[in-house]
Amino acid sequence: TWVGFEKPPIEYRPRKKLALAKPADDQEQIRRKKLFESFRDAYAAAPPAKSSTYLERKGITEILEHFELRELTDKKVFGKGEGKPPYICFPLMDPRGGYVGLQRIYPDGQKKLTTSVRDGHYRASHAIIGAPERSPVIYIAEGFATAASIFLATGCSVVFAISAGNLDAVTQIIKSRYDSSEIIIAADNDQSSSGNTGIYKALEAAKKHAVKVIAAPSVDGRKTDFNDIHVMFGIDELRSILSSSKNSLKAPKNHLAHLFQMLAYANRQQMPSLIKQITVLSKAPHFVSETELFEKIKLITAVRITDDAIRKNIRAVIIAGSYRAKQIAEIKQSSVDRRSFFHTEKNENGHLVVGEKAVEEILEELDKGHCVILKSPMGTGKTELVIKAALSRVTRGAHVLPRVSVVADASKRLSIDHYREVDQLMAHFTDKMATCVNSLGAVRFESNGFNWFENLELLCLDEASQVLTQLTQLGKASRKKNNHDAFLKAVCSSQRLLITDADANEYLVSEIKRLDPNRKITLVEVGHAKDAKKTWDIHISDSVDKVRQEFLDSVSKGHRCLMATDNKRKAMELERLIGLYAPSAKVLNIHRELSAEGKAKAAAFYQNPSEECKKYDVMIYSPAITSGVSITVSHFQRHFGIFTGIIKVNDMIQMMGRDRTSEQWLLALAPRSFDQEDCQLLGSLQSLGEEETLYSKLKYSTIRYEKQARENLTILAINILQLKGHRVTMMQDLGEKANSALGSLVKQINGDITRERLERILRQADITEDEYKTISRRWLPTDEESASMYAYKIRNFLCADLTEKNVTFMDQGGLKKVSLFETFLSDDRELIRFDNSQKLTLDPSDRYYAFEKKKMIEEMIVRLEIDPRTLNGEFTSTQCQRALDYFLANAEKANQVFGGLLNPSKPPRCPTTFVKKILGLIGISLDKRKSDGKMIRFIDQESVEELLLYAQGRLKKAKTYIPQSLSASALAA
Numbered sequence: 001t002w003v004g005f006e007k008p009p010i011e012y013r014p015r016k017k018l019a020l021a022k023p024a025d026d027q028e029q030i031r032r033k034k035l036f037e038s039f040r041d042a043y044a045a046a047p048p049a050k051s052s053t054y055l056e057r058k059g060i061t062e063i064l065e066h067f068e069l070r071e072l073t074d075k076k077v078f079g080k081g082e083g084k085p086p087y088i089c090f091p092l093m094d095p096r097g098g099y100v101g102l103q104r105i106y107p108d109g110q111k112k113l114t115t116s117v118r119d120g121h122y123r124a125s126h127a128i129i130g131a132p133e134r135s136p137v138i139y140i141a142e143g144f145a146t147a148a149s150i151f152l153a154t155g156c157s158v159v160f161a162i163s164a165g166n167l168d169a170v171t172q173i174i175k176s177r178y179d180s181s182e183i184i185i186a187a188d189n190d191q192s193s194s195g196n197t198g199i200y201k202a203l204e205a206a207k208k209h210a211v212k213v214i215a216a217p218s219v220d221g222r223k224t225d226f227n228d229i230h231v232m233f234g235i236d237e238l239r240s241i242l243s244s245s246k247n248s249l250k251a252p253k254n255h256l257a258h259l260f261q262m263l264a265y266a267n268r269q270q271m272p273s274l275i276k277q278i279t280v281l282s283k284a285p286h287f288v289s290e291t292e293l294f295e296k297i298k299l300i301t302a303v304r305i306t307d308d309a310i311r312k313n314i315r316a317v318i319i320a321g322s323y324r325a326k327q328i329a330e331i332k333q334s335s336v337d338r339r340s341f342f343h344t345e346k347n348e349n350g351h352l353v354v355g356e357k358a359v360e361e362i363l364e365e366l367d368k369g370h371c372v373i374l375k376s377p378m379g380t381g382k383t384e385l386v387i388k389a390a391l392s393r394v395t396r397g398a399h400v401l402p403r404v405s406v407v408a409d410a411s412k413r414l415s416i417d418h419y420r421e422v423d424q425l426m427a428h429f430t431d432k433m434a435t436c437v438n439s440l441g442a443v444r445f446e447s448n449g450f451n452w453f454e455n456l457e458l459l460c461l462d463e464a465s466q467v468l469t470q471l472t473q474l475g476k477a478s479r480k481k482n483n484h485d486a487f488l489k490a491v492c493s494s495q496r497l498l499i500t501d502a503d504a505n506e507y508l509v510s511e512i513k514r515l516d517p518n519r520k521i522t523l524v525e526v527g528h529a530k531d532a533k534k535t536w537d538i539h540i541s542d543s544v545d546k547v548r549q550e551f552l553d554s555v556s557k558g559h560r561c562l563m564a565t566d567n568k569r570k571a572m573e574l575e576r577l578i579g580l581y582a583p584s585a586k587v588l589n590i591h592r593e594l595s596a597e598g599k600a601k602a603a604a605f606y607q608n609p610s611e612e613c614k615k616y617d618v619m620i621y622s623p624a625i626t627s628g629v630s631i632t633v634s635h636f637q638r639h640f641g642i643f644t645g646i647i648k649v650n651d652m653i654q655m656m657g658r659d660r661t662s663e664q665w666l667l668a669l670a671p672r673s674f675d676q677e678d679c680q681l682l683g684s685l686q687s688l689g690e691e692e693t694l695y696s697k698l699k700y701s702t703i704r705y706e707k708q709a710r711e712n713l714t715i716l717a718i719n720i721l722q723l724k725g726h727r728v729t730m731m732q733d734l735g736e737k738a739n740s741a742l743g744s745l746v747k748q749i750n751g752d753i754t755r756e757r758l759e760r761i762l763r764q765a766d767i768t769e770d771e772y773k774t775i776s777r778r779w780l781p782t783d784e785e786s787a788s789m790y791a792y793k794i795r796n797f798l799c800a801d802l803t804e805k806n807v808t809f810m811d812q813g814g815l816k817k818v819s820l821f822e823t824f825l826s827d828d829r830e831l832i833r834f835d836n837s838q839k840l841t842l843d844p845s846d847r848y849y850a851f852e853k854k855k856m857i858e859e860m861i862v863r864l865e866i867d868p869r870t871l872n873g874e875f876t877s878t879q880c881q882r883a884l885d886y887f888l889a890n891a892e893k894a895n896q897v898f899g900g901l902l903n904p905s906k907p908p909r910c911p912t913t914f915v916k917k918i919l920g921l922i923g924i925s926l927d928k929r930k931s932d933g934k935m936i937r938f939i940d941q942e943s944v945e946e947l948l949l950y951a952q953g954r955l956k957k958a959k960t961y962i963p964q965s966l967s968a969s970a971l972a973a
Contacts (some may be wrong), residue, residue, distance in 0.1 A: 015467045035115040039102050040135045042077040046070040053107045059231050060148040067148070072104070090144075092125040092162070093883050095173045099857070100125040103162070105144065113162070115848040122162065124169035129319040130157035130951040132178050133932040141186045142198065145227040150186055152341065153230070153239040164188065164201035171205040173312055176910045179935055183211040186242075187249070191218045191608045195267030195304060198225075199249065203265065207251035209257050209909055214247050236811050247587055256281040261408045263300050271305045279317040285329045286718050287730045290314055313714055319564050321712070325719030327506050328649065331375070331523055335509045338365070338522040341866045343379055343529045353381035353664050354526050355854065359389055365522040366390060368457070371512060373464075375504040376526035378533075378657050379630060382500045383413050391416065391432060394457035399434040402466035405779040410434045410462070427776055438488065441482030451486045465500045465508045465650075472699040484625040484695045484843075491515050503650040507705040511698060532727055536656070537664045539732040542714055544639050544642055547668035548574070549742060551640045552581045555618055562636040562662070563859040564655045566646040569750070571620050574668050577742075578618060591622040594784045602780065605629075609658075623647055624656060624780060634661040648709035649717045653724070666731070666787075671713035680709070683896030685844050688852065696845035724942065760784065761807055764791035772796075799947035809950075817923035818950045819961035823850045823921055825859050825951065826962045849897045850962055856894060859886055860918060866887040866939065871924070874938045882909035887914070923947045 012353045013479045049069040055061045063069075069088045076079070089102045092113075100121050101114040116122055129147055132138050135157035141147040147158040161170040167185060175183050188198030199215050206213045216224045219232065221573070230238045232517050241247055252258045259278045266274055275297060284293045290311070297310050333339060345355035365372045376382055390415060399414060400599075401407055411418040411434035416428075419435035424444040430452070439445075445452040457964055461467050471484050491497060493511075497519065501508060509521065516690055528534065541547050553559050555578055565571050571591040578585055590602045605612040610633045613619060617912045619636065623646075639662045643652050656665060681703060685692055709716070721728050764787050767775075776783045790810070792804055797815055806814075823831065831851040838847045858868055863882040866873035884907070887894050891904040900920070908914040912935075916926055925943040954960045 002125075008904070014909070018544045019139070032115050033117060036117045038077050040099060041070055041115040043070060043089065043091065043102055046076065046089075049256060052088045054088065054105055054109055057109075058145040058148070058227055059235075060145055060152065060227070061154055063129070063148040069358065070320055071687060072102075086518070090127055092122065092127055094125050094877060096906070099619045101126070102146065103160075108480060109623065110377070111144075111333075115584045119764060123166065124173055125161045125162065126159060126166075126170045126173070129160065130155075131155040132159070132174070132181065133934050135181060137182045137184060138174060138178055139184050139186045140167065140174060142167070142188050143225060143227065146186060146188065146225045146656075149230040149235075149238060150242065153235050154242060158186075161841055164190075164197050165202050168205040168208060171209045171211060172652060172909055173877075174879070175209045175211060175879065176912050177934070179910075179912070180930060185211060185213045186226055186955045187213055188213040188223070189216040189218050189942050190223050191221065192223065193303070193666075195270070196265040197267065200262060200265040200270065203249060203251055203262055204257075213249040213251070215249055217241065217247055219496070222623070226328075240272070241321075259840060260296075260300065263297065266301075266307055271301065274318050275310060275313040275666045279314050280712065280715070283316060283714055283718075285732075286316055286540075286715065286728070287542075289320070300943070309318075313593040321715050322719055324708065325716055325723055328716070329505060329514065329720045331373075331504060331506060331509055331722050332469075333385075335521075336373070336523040337370075337520040339525070341527070342521070344377070344526055347381070351379075351381075352528055352532055354385050358524060358526050359386055362386055362524055363390060363393065365524075369495060370520045371497040371499065371516065373499045373504050373509070373512075373521065373523045375499070375523065376500070376502060377528065378502050380526060380662060383410065387462070387498065387500065388414055388502070390458055390460065390496070394496070395431055396456050397432050397458035397460065398453055398456055399432075399460045399462060399489075400437050400440070400467060400487075401462050402470045403779075406434045407434050407436055410529075415707070432680045436484050437470050437487065438479070440486035441479060441484075445486075451478065451489060453486055453490035454493045456490065456494045458496045458498065460488050460498040460500065462500050464499045464512075465503055465505065468508065468511050468698065472695065472702055478841055480846060481841070481843045484698070487549050488515055488694065502654070505650075507701070511701060514697065514701075516693065534660075535719075535724075536662065536724055536726045538721060538728045539664075539666045539731045540714065540718060540728060541666070541668050544644075544668040544670050545743065546731075547640060547666055548746075550666060552577055552642075552742075554638050555582045555585055560616075560635060561618050561640060562659055563618070563640045563642070564652075564658070565620065565622055565642045565657070566652065567642065567644050568622050568624075569753070570642055570644075571622050572753055573746060573749050576752070577745070580745070582617075585617040587618045587620065588613070589620045590625050591620075592624050593786045594780065596782050596784065599780060621658070623651065623655065625655070627660060627667045631659040631661065636662070641665055642671055643667065643713070643717075645671045645710040645713045648706065649713070649720050650709070652717065653721070667717075669714040669717055671710070677711060678900070679895050680900030681707075682891065683894075683900070684892035685896060686895060687890075687893040688849065690844035693843055693845070695843045699843075699845050751842070757783075757787070758804060758807055760787040761790050761794075762802055764788045764802070766795055767792055769796075785825075798950060799957050799959050800950060814848055814923070814950070817921065818947060818954065820853065820857075821922040821924075821947045822951050822954070822960045823848075823853050823962055826850070826854065828854070830962055848961075852893065852897045856887070856890070856897065857918070858921065860915070864915065869937045871941070871944055874936050876934055876936060877912050880890065880915045881939075883918075884908060884911040885912050887918075 014037045047070065049064065049071040055063065067090070068092050071086045072089050073086045074084050075082055085107055087104050089104045092100045092103055094100050101116045104112045104114065113122060129151045137154070137156045139150050139154070139156060139158040140161055141158055142164050143159055144160050147160040151158045159170060159174055161167050163916055167588055167724065171183065171185065183892055186201035190196045190198040194568065201708050202215070205211070216226050216229055218224050219228065226238060229241060252261060256278065259274055260283065263271065263274050263278070278297065279293065282288045282293055284290060293314055294310055298307065301310070322324050331741060340361055342355055342358035344352040347353050347545050356774045362372050362374060374382060374386060387399060388562065391399070394451060399410055399416065401410055407418060415430040415435060416434055418429050419439055422430050422444070424432060427445055440451070440453055471487060472480060475483065486925065493516065497516070499508070499512070512521065521634045551561060551563060551574070563574060570593045571589055575589045578587055588601055588605060589598060590605065594602060606629060609629050609631050613631050613635050614633070618862065636659060639659065641652070641656060656662065681700060685696060718728050759903045760783060773787055778785065781789070792812055793815070794802055794806050795799055798810060798818065828851065831854055835847065860883040861868045863886055864873070864875040864879045887902060888904050888907055891902060902908060902914070919926065919939070923938045924947070927940045951960065
């Protein structure tokens with residue numbers, strides 16, 4: 001990213017980076033610098049221009065009274081060039097106001113920029129006519145003549161941006177610097193058969209920075225700018241056109257509509273990218289066919305792009321979506337050493353299960369020491385028929401599962417010990433055990449330097465993809481590495497490795513290969529025959545409101561309905577809506593934080609799902625319902641789902657499969673953004689002098705996989721469902737519009753849920769540390785128990801009174817903010833000592849990097865010209881740009897230290913907003929005042945005082961995140 005001044009030294013540079021261009025040699029750099037200085041010095045000595053044939057021809061001679069132009073000749077610059085006519089020129093400035101070079105305008109209208117001191121220096125450079133700090137409206141124009149004409153017509157300040165390609169960068173600077181003024185881009189109308197660069201670039205910048213565009217009207221189908229209007233029709237007509245809404249262009253809020261708008265002005269080089277983006281957002285070929293999309297695009301682009309090129313770009317997106325679905329849902333032939341396929345067989349009860357031949361092959365491959373991956377549909381007897389048979393052939397074995405909640409059922413079905421019933425003494429006498437993956441590194445399983453899970457005859461990983469993700473994503477950081485190391489030893493040392501996963505995919509295979517590269521992998525796939533395959537008819541909508549309305553209408557009509565959702569809040573909201581729409585309906589709602597009564601109902605359902613479900617007219621469930629829970633009786637008449645991307649598509653399908661009798665589903669898919677995860681992957685351990693480990697590789701591979709498995713949720717879900725044989729149709733409209741009154745009702749209900757939760761927390765008596773630990777280990781705590789844990793955290797972690805203000809602060813990430821604020825105030829020696837202590841127990845990817853955090857925040861404070869001791873001082877967007885430039889220059893380190901902060905290839909649009917974001921991480925808010933049209937910002941001292949109160953309270957109770965020495969800590973001052 002270009003900045004208009006020298007960047008600070010970068011402590012770390014990536015070991016490999018593709019150069020965009022070969023660096024200039026020393027002689028070339030000397031030549032450029034000499035030219036740069038020659039023009040700068042000649043301009044400083046040049047006389048003001050009194051006239052110009054160019055200005056006269058353009059009708060803007062009057063601009064000399066308002067904007068300084070100077071007259072230069074080549075002789076004055078180079079000492080030679082006798083007889084060449086003089087030209088007018090003016091300086092261009094970078095975002096900090098530093099000199100970049102001159103814009104030269106020759107009598108014949110030819111325009112040239114002088115040599116800059118380095119490549120890219122002209123990006124975001126500009127010149128300003130008038131006083132922007134006193135101008136209620138600021139125009140941004142490409143050309144100098146256009147800028148001058150607009151100034152003379154309106155009296156408003158105008159920014160000269162050099163070219164259409166520079167509009168985006170200049171708009172960003174002007175918008176951040178003069179955010180109280182209305183910004184309007186005055187676009188050239190470059191109308192031609194090949195596109196319209198002026199309007200295209202103006203709309204691109206307008207959408208990105210939320211400013212207005214006014215385009216010069218075309219005259220006789222020719223290219224036109226506002227100076228042309230001035231010359232042809234006079235200043236009054238220009239003034240009239242600028243004030244008319246007729247020539248305004250507005251970038252639509254809807255991104256797809258904006259892309260179609262851009263397509264109308266794009267040239268041949270810009271179209272492929274636009275067509276691909278349009279294809280993604282149109283959800284082709286599912287919500288719109290390839291043919292329909294082609295016709296729509298062709299109508300807009302006309303002859304600017306060939307039919308084959310349009311079709312090729314549409315098809316490329318569709319193929320990529322299909323490939324991504326296969327990556328997530330399937331395993332490539334080349335990824336495994338051996339592959340077998342078997343059909344399920346009917347057992348004596350008529351259920352389709354894994355057949356004897358498949359079981360025999362699995363056991364034979366295990367005896368060879370191979371890793372066997374069993375990929376078989378849900379409910380086909382993997383536990384009783386395969387895992388049990390494998391365990392019966394060995395003396396020592398372990399069954400590892402992803403969650404605590406499923407261990408009890410597994411240990412009961414396999415008749416082996418539950419890990420919670422095995423203490424350090426009993427471990428010596430235990431041969432077979434079912435355990436949660438996050439307990440593999442527990443101290444009680446360690447003895448004389450060996451872990452109980454090492455050198456097993458059989459290690460079975462159930463729901464293995466989830467086992468891998470849990471290793472790095474859940475649990476305390478201090479235990480993650482121990483669990484990972486124990487898991488690694490268990491995998492590599494086991495004689496037999498059995499993996500069972502209905503959703504086994506490329507991610508799983510690649511990670512097993514990374515952990516144990518020398519073991520051969522056999523994939524055994526078991527599937528239903530075509531005539532026995534369970535398939536759904538699925539109708540998909542991208543409107544949560546419409547699906548919710550259809551669900552409520554169906555419940556009101558007396559239909560027995562089942563709703564699956566990945567959103568706890570949605571589950572609570574729906575239950576309350578049913579109470580209003582169908583008060584007599586009996587509802588079973590299973591999610592985290594149920595009432596005591598709700599938890600009892602959920603527990604009864606877990607014991608006997610098929611019988612208990614008959615007691616209810618409606619069932620709503622979230623991911624809290626675990627695998628192994630299945631409804632096998634046909635009770636519910638309609639099935640609905642609302643999914644927002646909180647869980648992966650494969651997990652969504654598993655949730656839908658809980659009712660084995662379901663045949664039709666109506667789904668709402670409303671994906672969420674993954675910007676922060678993106679930035680987290682842009683971090684670099686090498687930037688901190690650390691190397692990647694097996695643990696960190698698994699961690700970042702998992703983050704990438706989780707992102708990939710949720711991104712573009714609608715298309716991904718459709719493709720995976722179709723790969724699994726389900727029939728999917730798109731619901732463009734569910735008939736009538738969703739009831740507009742329902743939106744207000746939902747808002748009110750959410751307010752009630754929030755208020756009741758607050759009241760529940762505020763009425764909690766204090767609990768002991770032991771009670772807190774006991775509740776925190778429960779799989780489904782009640783709402784009162786959750787409230788008591790939250791109250792405990794406020795009293796004992798935040799070390800504050802139980803008040804509404806402190807609950808709100810805690811909800812807004814208060815504990816993390818105070819911890820970072822304490823880090824900022826801590827003595828450097830304490831931070832280094834803390835960082836060194838973490839090196840002993842944590843993987844580099846899980847460390848806090850306290851010293852680096854403080855150093856980067858301090859550098860930002862200094863660049864804002866704020867006193868780092870008192871946090872007093874004022875700053876403008878100029879200082880914010882300096883702070884942003886620092887973080888961009890050290891983006892890899894910042895993303896690693898702060899867990900995902902910014903993408904240097906897509907830098908933040910507004911430097912001020914970015915600074916707010918960083919200060920917000922430590923709980924500091926900003927205040928502002930206006931001076932001469934400029935917005936002056938400063939730190940709100942009240943927010944600092946509040947943070948100090950929290951930090952000092954924690955210091956008194958020795959609860960600060962960084963252990964403090966009172967003599968060294970700024971908190972004690």
